[in-house]
Amino acid sequence: MSLTLRKKSFFASFFSKKEESFFLERKKQRTFTSCCFTLALLAASTPAFAYRIYVSNEKDNTITVLDGATLAIVKTVDVGARPRGIVLSGDGKSLYICTSDADHIEVLDLTSLTVSRILPSNPDPEYMALSHDGKSLYVANEDNSQVSVLDVAQGRIVSEIPVGVEPEGMAVSPDDKTVVCTSETTSMTHFIDVATHTVVASVLVGTRPRFAVFTKDGGQVWVSSEVAGTVAVIDTASHKVLHTIHFNLPEVPTAAIQAVGINLTADGKYAFVDLGPANRVAVIDPKTFEVEKYLLVGQRVWHNAFSPDEKLLYTANGLSNDMSVIDVAALEVTQSVPVGQSPWGVVIGP
Amino acid sequence: MRLRARRISLKLMRRSHLFPAMLAAGAVLCSPARAADEIGIVYLGLNTRHHLASTLLDLPPDDPGLKGAQLAVSDTNTTGRFTNQHFSLDVENAPDAASVLAAFGKALAAGRKLFVANLPADILLKLAAAPGAKDSVILDATSSDDRLRQADCRANMLHILPSRAMLADALMQYLVTKSWTRIMLLVGRDPEDALYADAIRHAAEKFQIAVKADRPWTFNAAAQQADTGHYQVNDEVVKATQGTSYDILVVADEADNFGDELAYRTDTPRPVAGTQGLVPTAWSHAMDEYASTQLQTRFHREEGRWMTPQDYGGWLAVRAIGEAATRSASADPAKIISYLHGPNFSMSGYKGPELTFRKWDGQLRQPVLLTTDRSLVSISPQPGFLHQTNDLDSLGYDQPESACHLP
Numbered sequence: 001m002s003l004t005l006r007k008k009s010f011f012a013s014f015f016s017k018k019e020e021s022f023f024l025e026r027k028k029q030r031t032f033t034s035c036c037f038t039l040a041l042l043a044a045s046t047p048a049f050a051y052r053i054y055v056s057n058e059k060d061n062t063i064t065v066l067d068g069a070t071l072a073i074v075k076t077v078d079v080g081a082r083p084r085g086i087v088l089s090g091d092g093k094s095l096y097i098c099t100s101d102a103d104h105i106e107v108l109d110l111t112s113l114t115v116s117r118i119l120p121s122n123p124d125p126e127y128m129a130l131s132h133d134g135k136s137l138y139v140a141n142e143d144n145s146q147v148s149v150l151d152v153a154q155g156r157i158v159s160e161i162p163v164g165v166e167p168e169g170m171a172v173s174p175d176d177k178t179v180v181c182t183s184e185t186t187s188m189t190h191f192i193d194v195a196t197h198t199v200v201a202s203v204l205v206g207t208r209p210r211f212a213v214f215t216k217d218g219g220q221v222w223v224s225s226e227v228a229g230t231v232a233v234i235d236t237a238s239h240k241v242l243h244t245i246h247f248n249l250p251e252v253p254t255a256a257i258q259a260v261g262i263n264l265t266a267d268g269k270y271a272f273v274d275l276g277p278a279n280r281v282a283v284i285d286p287k288t289f290e291v292e293k294y295l296l297v298g299q300r301v302w303h304n305a306f307s308p309d310e311k312l313l314y315t316a317n318g319l320s321n322d323m324s325v326i327d328v329a330a331l332e333v334t335q336s337v338p339v340g341q342s343p344w345g346v347v348i349g350p
Numbered sequence: 351m352r353l354r355a356r357r358i359s360l361k362l363m364r365r366s367h368l369f370p371a372m373l374a375a376g377a378v379l380c381s382p383a384r385a386a387d388e389i390g391i392v393y394l395g396l397n398t399r400h401h402l403a404s405t406l407l408d409l410p411p412d413d414p415g416l417k418g419a420q421l422a423v424s425d426t427n428t429t430g431r432f433t434n435q436h437f438s439l440d441v442e443n444a445p446d447a448a449s450v451l452a453a454f455g456k457a458l459a460a461g462r463k464l465f466v467a468n469l470p471a472d473i474l475l476k477l478a479a480a481p482g483a484k485d486s487v488i489l490d491a492t493s494s495d496d497r498l499r500q501a502d503c504r505a506n507m508l509h510i511l512p513s514r515a516m517l518a519d520a521l522m523q524y525l526v527t528k529s530w531t532r533i534m535l536l537v538g539r540d541p542e543d544a545l546y547a548d549a550i551r552h553a554a555e556k557f558q559i560a561v562k563a564d565r566p567w568t569f570n571a572a573a574q575q576a577d578t579g580h581y582q583v584n585d586e587v588v589k590a591t592q593g594t595s596y597d598i599l600v601v602a603d604e605a606d607n608f609g610d611e612l613a614y615r616t617d618t619p620r621p622v623a624g625t626q627g628l629v630p631t632a633w634s635h636a637m638d639e640y641a642s643t644q645l646q647t648r649f650h651r652e653e654g655r656w657m658t659p660q661d662y663g664g665w666l667a668v669r670a671i672g673e674a675a676t677r678s679a680s681a682d683p684a685k686i687i688s689y690l691h692g693p694n695f696s697m698s699g700y701k702g703p704e705l706t707f708r709k710w711d712g713q714l715r716q717p718v719l720l721t722t723d724r725s726l727v728s729i730s731p732q733p734g735f736l737h738q739t740n741d742l743d744s745l746g747y748d749q750p751e752s753a754c755h756l757p
Contacts, residue, residue, distance in 0.1 A: 142644060145428050165428045166644050184641065185698070186429040187676075202432035204676065207698045208641070226641075227698045253733065253741065255703035255717070 051308055052110075054095055054347045055316055055323055056083040057340025063097065064339040065113060068307060068348070071325070071337045075113050079106050085127035085170075086345045089152075090134015095349060098125040098139070105139065105150070110349055119155050122148045127211075129170035129179065131194075138179045138192075140167035147181050149197060159197045163190045169212040169223065173236065180221050182209035189223050189234060201239040205232040211303075213262045215286070224259035224273060231259050231273055233289065243289045245273075252278045261303035265310055265328065272313055272326070274301040281315060281324075283331055295333050297324035305346045316343035386436040387681030391671055392457045393419055393664075394450055394477070395443045395468040415468035415492050416441060417653050418661030419668045425648075426672030433676055439466075439668065447473045451480065458482045463683035464489075466667040468660065471495040471502070478504035487687045489667040492660045496549065499711040500747065503754035508690065508712040510670070511663040514546055516746035517630040518553035520718030520730035521600070521623055523744070524630075526557050527732045530597035534563040534620075536590060536612070538603040546602040546625060563594040567601075567608055587615035600624040627722065630730070633662035634721040639729070642700035666699060666714065673697045701729065703742065711754040715742040 051068035061081055065074045080099030083106075087096045094116070095108040105125055107117035124143035130136070130152075137150040140163075147167060149159040164186025171180050172194075179192040182205070189209060191201040206228025213222050220242065221234045231245040247257050258276030264286060265271075271284040277300045283293040298317025301324070305314050313326040316339075323343060325335040395416060411417070423439045430436050440462075442453040450469065454477050457465070463486040467474060470493065477488055488507045490498065496513045498504075512520070525531065533554065537547040547564075554561050569586040576582075591599060591612075599616055601624040603609035609626030621627060635646065635656035645665070649657040657665070671686060673696075678689040689695055696704040701717045708715055720728040731737075735744040743749075 143647065162428075162431065164432060165425045166641075183429075185425055185644075186432070187673075187698075188429070188432060190432065199432065207696065207704055227702075227704055228696075 051348055051350060053305070053314055053323070054086060054108075054349055055339045055343050056086045056097060056345040057321075057342055058082055058084055058318070058344040059342035060340045061099075062340045063095070063108060064343075066323075066337065066339070071335065073339075076340065077108060077113055077115070079108065079115055080104065084344045085125070085140075086347045087128055087130050087137070088347055088349045090130060090132075092350050095347065096128065096130070096137060098128060100124050100126055100142070105137070117155070119150060119152070120157055121150065122146065122157065122160065126168050127170050129172045131172055132174070132176050138170050138172065138181070140170050140181055142166050142168060142184075145183070147179070147192065161192055161197050161199065163192075163199065164188050164202070168210055171212040171214055171221065173214050174216065174218040178236070180212045180214075180223075182212050182223055184208045184210065184226070187225075189221065189232070191236075191239060203232075203234055203239050203241065205234075205241065206230040206244065210258075210260050211262055213264065215264060216266055216268070222262050222264070222271065224262055226258040226260060226276065229254065229257035229259055229275075231262065231284075245284060245289050245291070247273075247275060247278070247282055247291060247294075249275075249278055249280065249294060252280075260301070261315075263304050263306060263313065265306070267310075270328070272304055274304055274315060276300055276302065277319070279317075281313075281326065293331050295326055295331065297326070297333055298322045298336055302343070303345045305348050307348060314346050314348070316346040318342050318344060384434070386430065386434045389430075389435055389437045389464070389671070389675050389681050389683075389686070390462060391419075391423070391437065391439050391464045391466055391668060392454075392462050393439050393441045393443075393466045393468070394454060395441070396450065396470075396473075397443050397445050411655055411658065414658045414660035415664040416443075417664070418649070418657060418666075419466055419491065419664030421649055421652060421661075422665040422668035422672065424652075425665075426669060426675075429672065429676055433679065435675055435681055437668070437672060437675070447476065451476055454480060454483075458486065463487065464671055464686065466491050466664065466671075468492045468664065471498050474498060474507065475502055475504070478507050485684065485687070487683075487690060489670060491663040491667040495545065496747070499713050500753040503711050503756060505712075505756050508670070508707055508714070510667045510714050511632045511659060512630075512716060512718050513713060513746050514549035515552065516713075516718055518546075518549035519556065519745045520630040520720060521550075521628070522553040522557040522559050523730045523732040523735050524628075524720050524728050525559055525598065525623075527728075527734075531558070532560045532562045532596045533598055533600045534565070534591060534594055534596040535561055536565055536567050536599060536601045536603075538567050538601075538605070538607055538609075540603075540605055540607070542604040543602040543625075546604055550600055550602065550624065562596040565590060567603070569608065583611050584615045587612055588617045591616040591618070591620070593617075596620065598623055599627075601626055628720055628727055629722070630718050630720055632659045632716070632718065633657060634659070634719055634726070636721045636724055636726050637700075637719055639726065640700050640702050645700050666697070666705070670695075670697055670714075706740075708743070708749075710749045710752050710756055711747070712756060713746065715740060717742065718745060 053066040055064040063077045080102030082101035083097045085098040097106045105119040105121045106115045109116040122141045125139045126142040128139040139148045147161040148157045151158045164183025166184035169182035181190045188202045190199045193200045206225030208227040210226045211224045223232045232241045233243045256277040261274040263272050271286045273282040280294040299319035301315045315324045322336045322338045426437045444450040465488045490509045494514045599622045601609045603625045613622045674686045674689040678685050696706045699705045705716050717729045731741045731744045737743045
């Protein structure tokens, strides 16, 4: 097993130097497949297309870039102080990074893996969401009780929307008409109308809401609460809480059950909820809201991201300084990979 | 400094130009537009009695408690923008007990029912018994007196900060986890020191910690500030700590008269804990877990100093009222008070679990920090100290042993 892995990482590091590595790799793999059995196995285990995994490391001010196929670290990029929320740009060519203590957003060029641009953000940007056309970034300013709307092309803030205390979770609806923001101390999910940039509804949820995500059809918003240790499922149309999901882990102290990152599979089969210092990811059936399984991952699991084919889920584990890999079909944790200090966010990109 | 001033002015500018947007946000939520519901809170305090600090390094602030309450008003008003509620704090700082009672009576007569108090036990009890106070609530934001949670408990009072029993239990649990099970107790001369020492003795028995020596500290506190006084202090501490084998020196000196002069001067090399050294406390500037950095920086930015435990008490007290008003969706004091006492109340305190009130004595359940000046050492309850309903009830007097049984 370890031999196979080493071989794979050798390939990745060799080809990643070239810009057209993706095509080359596939071409070579096809050539080798015809003549070599071992390499045929290798090619079979390579995902449909190449991707990289980006992890923000809050404490050592870096972004770890990993190869999706081999999980080898391609580069550790130095960025500004306290990188937390990360989001892929609309064209997939760059990564926006909330460098919270530097009070701005850095743009990481994914070809050169260098910071190519700085965007303003207002103080203490923690998390953000991008409109589907890639033009507007909605940034939660944790220290400032507001959401800043950033025009990416112009590189300037075009609007500031007052929200509750310590805004953090941000999400854009699939139709781009609504942005939601969670404010932690206010314990609310704010629904912001994109056309008018005003808050049209504020829904009380469990204490310290951290993260929000729309279902694929936009009908629901799932909001995790860190201190309450719950997930509220809100009906987008009526702004009512449809259901509150609780997590029952007798072997873990109640305070350690902190719901943070959430991801839903496109097929509507599973929701994965990171439970922070409970060191587990809860697997939920989104139809019944029942917890089906708890997966033991690294310590203080904060955020997660799917591979492009949704066969794998990667989690950023803040205290064990690593990333866990979950096999979505098998619902099993298959691997852990050391990354930087205090991993916070994880994003998949080219 | 200049940078900070600039940031604040920018913030004000930003706020002012956003004001129409805020109004719009409020209006959408509660059309037809109407004025926000006003929720008035009265803060009752004594003008701080200044005492000479034992060290010039950490001069006590003039207004501990109040600044925390004021920050919470600002935090809660941010929430209020979305619920159409506005909170205000009327500050009544009086020079003596009689003036506090007079201010309280006047507020009651004006129909006020929500009070946050930064007052000693004797005055709190007079307030609770005052005519017309029965259907009000007094949030005791700063006291740690166990009698207020025991024989002298009152139905119209809730206690925000941990009692001395909770602090002592938090320390003893930690000593158990370290297997430092033999203590020497050194007790100051103030009446509060005697209460703290009682709590330590009770907790030691509860957690099977042996009090190997229990001694009063009788040395003149002024000596340490004389030139060459440190030689005398050193000799005195050696004398006071001789002759017994123990693991850790526990000091009861709430007013900081001598406790800081014990470490490194003991006869045998032993760490110091209690009111100095490793301190069990509700809050500390060394705390940076559970997102507390947000609260710490917000407070420091406003006040230019760190948040004290009293400030934290003031903050929690006002936030508790704010939370009850938000969750009950009401500005009616009777409904707010009923929610505070009810089964659904809980709040976040930046210390991990949700904080709730104990039904039997009105005490806010909470973790207790164990800190030194510059680091968070631990947070109690310690892992493994379990309780049948809530692990936080392993700190302080639990329902079966409580002398207080509120309905």
